[in-house]
Amino acid sequence: MSEPQQSKKPCVDAVDRVLIAAEDLFATCGYDAVSISAIAERANVSKANIFHHFQSKRSLYISVLKAAANHSTMLLMGLEETQSGYADRLTMLANGHLTNYLNHPNKSKLLMREILEHTSDAEIRVLQDDFGRNFARVTSLIEKAQTDGEIRQDLDAAIVAVAILATNIFYIRTREQMQESSKISFADDSDLYSTQMMDLLLNGMLSR
Amino acid sequence: MSEPQQSKKPCVDAVDRVLIAAEDLFATCGYDAVSISAIAERANVSKANIFHHFQSKRSLYISVLKAAANHSTMLLMGLEETQSGYADRLTMLANGHLTNYLNHPNKSKLLMREILEHTSDAEIRVLQDDFGRNFARVTSLIEKAQTDGEIRQDLDAAIVAVAILATNIFYIRTREQMQESSKISFADDSDLYSTQMMDLLLNGMLSR
């Protein structure tokens, strides 16, 4: 239907360029350390133009966050219907969670910052609730596995969920530091990390 | 030797009041969101006075960070000499790590932020190196446990260390959110959390 864009150099329209620049800068430097001027410069637009499209700096930030959230939210869907055993499903879940984040480092940095920080802003509470719902979904998957007897029934399902998510998040956030200090075999091999960690979580670390 | 201080209301000298105020504000709001004026107001001194004692905002921040690091660093010491089995030692380690952070939320927030973020600042790299050394110490404790046969030898010791630290850090950072969403039994009982998590890590989650 629409004509092919007459490729100007940017080739995406201004709003998108602003959103991309903002995502990048906010993710790297944090909200307060980024100025509208910096975003404008990187997006090749004027400051005033940004304020034309977004009511305020904060609302631009919220837009960026929402885009990131939409992108990451529906990862878990479809997992409930898989046929394989629960251990496999949990492994797939952990792996999917991890690679999604590694593939979109900016979006994940932004979301994590807001989820781990305790904000009073209503718009952001929504994101935290999103996360809470996803967490609950993981928990209930684990509960099913317990009913089926595949997972120990004396464990709190939430503890298991925390273990899976926590280790993933830690890995993502500290990967770069680990790479520097060498000696850590899984630092630049997320599959290796994932395999070993799930082995530990599933089977424990004590010798038998 | 020294005379008892003639208790003025503050009862600590200006520099300390500034450091305390700064720690509190930086921990809660982050570096960029805190202004010298805000610190001055809370500490009951003038802006200029802060700049008299600290060369710049950044150097004040570094001072606060260093104080926090000194306080938290030598937690692990003495653990190598304990007599009990490795499983107990690791449990004590995890527990100590956790309660230390819960008892000093501001210091831990500040340190975590800087450790998890990838900074280029040389002064801050020092803190990250500190953390790296502590991490290495935990790892080598685990390696000893493997040599003794108490812990599975097919596991990478670093994976075990990551699992312990990651779950603790996640717990600390998300405790408040968990408390809101109820249904999470260990949200306001860190001992319960610690016990259950170590049970999971030591024994795994699969039924047998």
Add this chain to the structure above:
DNA sequence: GTCTATACAGGGATAGAC
């Protein structure tokens, strides 16, 4: 050591032409 006053840069946001 502590203050008041001030310099000066950069921030967010608006006005108005094109």
Add this chain to the structure above:
DNA sequence: GTCTATCCCTGTATAGAC
């Protein structure tokens, strides 16, 4: 929709009196 120019405020930092 996009720009240039501008407003006003707040931020860090300094000067100089006490």
